[in-house]
Amino acid sequence: MEEGSRQSFQPTPEELAHRLVGYEAEGSRGPEALIAKAEKAFDRLHTTLSVFLGSKGFESLWARAMLLAQQTLQAEGLEEGTALFTSPERWADAAGTRDAAQAHIILHAQFASFLSLLFTFIGEEIGLRLIRPALPDIPPHEEDSPTEDARL
Amino acid sequence: MSKKQQVAIRLLSTGVPGLDEVLGGGLPEYSFNFIAGTPGAGKTTLIHQIMFTLATPKHPALYFTVMGEPPLKILRHQQQMDFFESSMVGDSIHFIDLSEIVLEQGLGAALARIVQQVEERNPALVIVDSFQAIVRAATLKDHELDLQSFIQRLAIHLTNWQATTFLVGEPLSNNAQNSPLRTVADSIIELSQNIHRNSVVRKLQVVKVRGQAPMPGLHTFRISGAGLQIFPRIPATATQKHRARPHNRMATGVAGLDDLIGGGFPGGDAVIVSGPTGAGKSLLATQFIAAGAAVGETGVIAVFEEHPEEYVRRASELGIDLAEMERQNMLKVIYIRPLDLSPDETLHEIQAAVALIGARRVVIDSMTGFELALAPTFREDFRESLYRMVVALTGTGVTVLLTMEIQQSYTDLRISAYLISFLADTIILLRYAEVAGELRRNLSVIKMRNSAHSKGFTLYEITAQGMVVRHTLEMQPGSGIGSSATRERSRQPIYPGLTEEETVLLQALIKLGKAPLEGLAQRVGLPDGPLLRTALDRLVSLSYAIRLHDEVGTLYQPMAQLME
Incomplete structure (x- = not known):
């Protein structure tokens, strides 16, 4: 997308993923802090979107996104062991196989893949509106809902 | 409570x-x-x-x-x-x-x-x-x-x-x-x-x-x-309840036709123009719309058979500029032909167009095309659908002219294949007849509710200026229309010195007794213009009529007797 073409703040899935599992290299620290952050982000997304999608609907969408993420990571030469990262239950175990920087790449790709898939189905604008409760720091859209006068 | x-x-x-x-x-x-x-x-x-x-x-x-x-x-x-x-x-x-x-x-x-x-x-x-x-x-x-x-x-x-x-x-x-x-x-x-x-x-x-x-x-x-x-x-009964009939006459725009029907179609009537292909049904409909536009009455033409551009082009060949009428919001031509319409959807389209320009005249050209445009399921109750549509439109005072193609038979005077004459206040039948060895077009007014009308078969022609009504045919005893025994009524002038148009005007004046120019114009279906004024001047100059001036304005009084 060309610079300046967005009328309001419309972060990309990658930018949103960065907000969810942002990582700053801090010396030789392991990936535990990152994993904890990712788990919280996952829980927030799950809680928020399950209202709309249902829990099973969310999990199904996540599973599909993980498959797509693995394909992306394979293209980047990181396919080995990435399957371990497909669900939060396995993240803690998987962390032992990667350093923090590699774990960040994988988790970032997974969250970006999930959001991208969500946006593919329902568009960026509605997708952002639905995940906003999970990401309260996203600036609101410029476009407001219709006024009261126009309706009931 | x-x-x-x-x-x-x-x-x-x-x-x-x-x-x-x-x-x-x-x-x-x-x-x-x-x-x-x-x-x-x-x-x-x-x-x-x-x-x-x-x-x-x-x-x-x-x-x-x-x-x-x-x-x-x-x-x-x-x-x-x-x-x-x-x-x-x-x-x-x-x-x-x-x-x-x-x-x-x-x-x-x-x-x-x-x-x-x-x-x-x-x-x-x-x-x-x-x-x-x-x-x-x-x-x-x-x-x-x-x-x-x-x-x-x-x-x-x-x-x-x-x-x-x-x-x-x-x-x-x-x-x-x-x-x-x-x-x-x-x-x-x-x-x-x-x-x-x-x-x-x-x-x-x-x-x-x-x-x-x-x-x-x-x-x-x-x-x-x-x-x-x-x-x-819309239930037909609901619209019928509110039917408010105007009492005016709507000039047909066809020279001579208004004389046969008492000055034009009664306002708010449903008119069926029925005839075989090439008889001039669409032409009559177009002239009806143009006559309305000439006196400031807006119109809608719902075209079901041919594309509107072709419809407009054919009218332009006769000097009727439908495109200009559309530009001036005097006319709305709508084209409806998806083959899965419901009668109510069609009615909605027409009513929306009528409301848009405040139309007083509606042409549905043709009923055959309308039936084809309907989804097959509605064709089974076509008569009922058509009835509801016509009643809904005429209920608001709009005059509706429907054209209908029929196959001409020399032994059958059927005016429609649908047995829908009950919904029409006026029925004009266009036919071909053999007259003195020639195939000539003729029309007859089959029915006019609450109005006197000609009972004869009248010859008409399609000219470069459109449809023009000519002479009434006389029938030999026992002969049918189309017979070679049919002949034109004598062209011997009954009022010497007068043209046919002036004769029509004089006859109208004799029937009215005494009338202002506007009343005569309405009666004969001519606009209040130079043509009418010149004809009246001629009647006065030849002593067929006199001009009177009183407090209400100028009146014309006939001096001649009615001669048939």
Whole structure:
């Protein structure tokens, strides 16, 4: 997308993923802090979107996104062991196989893949509106809902 | 209870064109409604259209999905519609999935979840889609809450919380299982789609609306990018009640024809012009529209057979500039030919065009094309459909001219293949006749309600200036039309020195006794212009008439006797 073409703040899935599992290299620290952050982000997304999608609907969408993420990571030469990262239950175990920087790449790709898939189905604008409760720091859209006068 | 003590029930406008009318004014606020329809009938689109019309941040809508269309797909598909506003999602409209709760925990838990969300978000609208899933869940498991209790508690709670509620599902069968909903629902709206040959016709029926008088019957509707549009099936009796007939005459624009019909078609009449191909039906219709435009009367031409551009081009060859009339908003030409129309949709199109320019004249060219444009299912009751359409139009004082093609038979004087003459106030039959060895066009006025008219067969010609009526034919005793024994009436002038037009004018003046110029103009169907004034000057100069001046203006009085 060309610079300046967005009328309001419309972060990309990658930018949103960065907000969810942002990582700053801090010396030789392991990936535990990152994993904890990712788990919280996952829980927030799950809680928020399950209202709309249902829990099973969310999990199904996540599973599909993980498959797509693995394909992306394979293209980047990181396919080995990435399957371990497909669900939060396995993240803690998987962390032992990667350093923090590699774990960040994988988790970032997974969250970006999930959001991208969500946006593919329902568009960026509605997708952002639905995940906003999970990401309260996203600036609101410029476009407001219709006024009261126009309706009931 | 006196009127003043009654609680006024506010009616909500649904935002669906035609639906409020069918419902009897709108949806009662806080009502508990059921929208039923077969898969693909359009119920999800309908409820979204209503929801996007009524929801606000302060009075939001809660949309509960229950094992029907997955919510992700609902949003994906519905956002293609024009009424869908993304900015309302998550703000004025909240989607909540209940599928797992219903499946795993039962109706009691689902009801508790609905109640919790309603109390938390204070919605003005609550939608449960699909209700059929609730019914199935109730039958599959031994829940602690049965279907009847679920519906009863849901209705009570949502009404008390001042929410207007919609359950969306498949049509209710007549089994006992569905009876609670039939009883509890304040309104039931049923959607259906019928496939007949290659056409699909969608219909909506308001089965019930508590406290209101909905329009009865099945109403056709169409789904486009704008959502649903209902075409209310207007009962003919309703429009007939309000029929207000103007008392004026509408000049036909065909030289000589107005003399045969007392000065023109009576305003508000339904006129059928019937004849074989090439007889000049469309031409007469076009001249009728042009004559109206010449005196400031706007018109609508509904073309069913040929493309409007071709229609306009043919008229221009006769010096009738329909395109210019359209540019000046004196005319609206509409082209309707999708082959899956309903009569009500057609009527809606025509009525919209009539309203747009305030038309006083409508041409439907032709009835044969109109019938073909209808979905096959409507052709079976074509007469009834046509009757409702004509009555609806003439009920507002519009004069409607319908053309109809027939096959000419020399032994059969049938004027239409549809036996629809009952709906016409005036019928003009165009035919070919053999006259002195030539095939000549002739017309006859078969019928004119409440008006005297010529009873003879009159020759007419199609000239470079359009249709022109010439002479009346005389029939030999025992001969039929088309016989070589038919001959033209003697051309011997009965008023020496006068042209045919001046003779017609004099005859009109003799019948009127004494008349102002305007009255004569109306009687003979000529505009008040130089032609008429010159003809009157001639009558005065040849002592066939005298000109009188009194306090009301100039009057003309005949000095000659009526001679046939």
